[in-house]
Amino acid sequence: MSSKPFAESAYRNAGPILEVLAHEFRHCTEVLEIGSGTGQHATAFAAELKHLEWQTSDLEEYHDAIRAWIADCGAANVRAPLALDVRTAELPGESYDAVYSANTAHIMSFESVGDMFSLAGSVLRPGGTFCLYGPFRRGGEFNTPSNANFDANLRARDPAMGVRDLEDLDAIGDENGLQRTALYAVPSNNCVAVWRRLQEGRQ
């Protein structure tokens, strides 16, 4: 085993997210993950969801970690990371029937979140599924004081960061041919939001 970067939160939330993905991606074959981070989710999920080919991606500074997790996991269905920054990403010719991202929407600027949805809308085949895990506000309200504190800490660190309103994400989804179909509450006070790529694509 190599010594690899380890994210405690990714370890803790993997089980509950896996339950959602096992259902939402049950008919899918190829997943693009945006912002794979350490690579822990990719390797844990690919090992369990063997019907999927899992394409990892992130900014290049994360690639050594992702490659180390892939090397150690032994799963043949996880692909080496693409260098993918949503602000500049174009993946001509690439198409997937699933897109997954965790804990990215509150780290990226709101404009970049729009870029992520635009990318998801462009690479997803009609009927494809986008699952986004993280904390969300609903109707401008936080679901817990701890998520309000988390948001305040993020914004103090960088005013462009912050917990996003689900309604704003739905509006961006609409602009990119993605309609929300489900919302799963998972520990710890987070959710997996699910959008489906409409047959006719972008509005």
Ligand SMILES: C[S@@+](CC[C@H](N)C(=O)[O-])C[C@H]1O[C@@H](n2cnc3c(N)ncnc32)[C@H](O)[C@@H]1O
């Ligand atoms: C908090 S980490 C989450 C990592 C992993 N998904 C997890 O849940 O443990 C945020 C991730 O978003 C990625 N990210 C931030 N801005 C990005 C951008 N513009 N394009 C692609 N990924 C980005 C970071 O590189 C990082 O991997």
